[in-house]
Amino acid sequence: MAPETVLLADDRPSSFTRYAARERGDRLVLLRFEEARADLPPAYLRETDHLPAFWIRENVPLEAEARRYLSWIAGRPVRPTRFCNPSEPRQRTAQRFARLAGLPHLTDQQVRWVRDKAAMKDKFRELGLRTAxxxxxxxxxxxxxxxxxxxxxxxxxxxxxxxxxxxxxxxxxxxxxxxxxxxxxxxxxxYLGGTEWEACALIHGGEVLDVWPSAMPCRPLDIVDGAMNANISVATGPGPATDVAHLVRRIVHGMGIDHGYLHMEFFETDGAAWAGEVGLRLAGCEITANHGHAYGFDVFGATLDVYAGHRPTLEYGRRRCVGDLLLPLPGSGTVTRLTPRRELLALPGVIDAVLRTAPGERVTARRASHNSCGHVHIEGASAAEVERRMRQVLDTFAIEVAPAAEDTPAAVP
Structure with missing residues (x-):
């Protein structure tokens, strides 16, 4: 079967979009958004400038932009027949654009179910799931x-x-x-007590191909207030008591989802599972990459396959627990000190490390669960061992940020 070309929504750099540009560039067209241009650093634009990219302009009706896209793509040798949107905030605009461009897409109702948290929970209850x-x-x-x-x-x-x-x-x-x-x-x-878990799944032809659970050492709401920011793919050792595959299948079938990458959160409390939230896009942070490391397979390639309309062969290799630890970014300003990558790679269990800044560079901190200056991937025989190693990394890692003049409060006279 000839490979299909995918129109990929690209509103920020990520491990997934970088993989797609590197490994599937001959069958890829990027869809970008002028309103998000500031989130695409110049270095990333240079890294992907070999790919055709269509920019949706601000304050222009989407119908007009879709017509302009169809005219633009008609003159190119590679024309997308499939669509992939890995972005949560662009979901509504991206899916509507795909519909106007004649590409596979979520319906308006499906977008409401995966974006509007009240409509989402209404649907969960309709499907017989517990919610807060x-x-x-x-x-x-x-x-x-x-x-x-x-x-x-x-x-x-x-x-x-x-x-x-x-x-x-x-x-x-x-x-x-x-x-x-x-x-x-x-x-x-x-507010629910108990344990909060995550689960990711790949869907092809309405079938859930597999489900990968993740543990969270700290809850997201604690993370934005300074707790350790980490997720651990649990391929071995104790995992959730819930039949996670059954839970995901009920949502996929109930929402009529044909294909894609699903990410959800759920709680286990008082011996029962409670559905939290669901998104039909790649997981945030480096959770998706965790699954590839933990199960020993090309998770990004498999994800691109389902969006290209092909059923991937999920052949797993070595199984272990692998987590991503986001390295803290304590504030906005200029980085004056940062533990180098080589020192991070020398720590127990660290299999990869990515630093997105360097001494002398300006950084901006945000109150968000993905706020960080980089990440490390850490492996272990169990989630507990991975978490212990994560805390060792945090004990070693150091970053210092000097506030810029405009970030420093004026002295009180």
Whole structure:
């Protein structure tokens, strides 16, 4: 079967997009967004300048941009017949563009299920899955009423957020009053105890090909407040008690998903599984790469295969637990000190290390679960061993950032 060309949405550099550009460049066209140009560093643009790229302009109707794309692509030797969007925030625009361009896409309803957290949880319940109690809210008083019924703390999040951006754990009415609820649509959600897990899956022709669970040493809401930022693919040793494959199949079949990469979070508490959130795109941070290391296979190649319409052969090699530890970025400013990569690679269990900055460079910290200055991949016989090794890395790693003049508060006269 002749390989199909994929139109790949590309709004930020990632291990997946770099792999695609390097390994499948002859069957790849990039779809970019002018509003996200600042998130594409010049070095990355140079790295991918051998690929054809179509830019969606700002403030132009998407229908007009799709017509312009069809005219543009008609004059090129390689024309996409398939579509892949690995971006959570671009999901709605990207899928609508794919529909207008005549490519496989999610329907508007499917986009709501995987982007609007209230519609998502409504669907979970329709499928018979447990979820935390939740309610759409737009005032601090509504949040307080919700807490009166379900208790503090309350998780407050925009319905379309990702990576814990603008997501808060509210411990009382004063916390609720401190959040501006007028600019976006929000939900209040009951806080669940127990253990939070992740699961990723590949889907082809409506079939779930396999499911890979991940442990999280710390919850995302704790991560944005400074806890260790890590995920561990559990290919050996104890994993979740839940039948994760059955859980994922219910969601895939219930939402009518034909193909793609699914990432979800769920909780185990009081002996039961509670569905958290689901996205139809690659997992954040380096979770997808973890699975490739943990199961010994080309996970990015398999993912591109399903988006190209082909069923990948999932032939696994050596199995182990492998996690990604995101290296902390303590603030914005200029990096003055940073542990070099060679020292990280010498630590127990470290199989790869990536630093995205260097001394003398300017960095910007964000309150998000992917905030970091780089990452390391760490292997071990169990998730517990990987976590111990991660903490050893954090004990060794050092970064110092000197605030720039504009980041330093003015002295009080």
């Amino acid at each position: 109690a939740y309610e759409r809210v737009n005032t601090a008083r509504a949040v307080t009423r919700f807490a009166a019924a379900h208790g503090w703390p309350v998780v407050l999040k925009p319905v379309d957020s990702f990576a814990c951006v603008d997501t808060f754990l509210l411990r009382g009415p004063a916390d609720a009053r401190a959040v501006d609820l007028t600019a976006r649509s929000w939900i209040a959600e009951q």
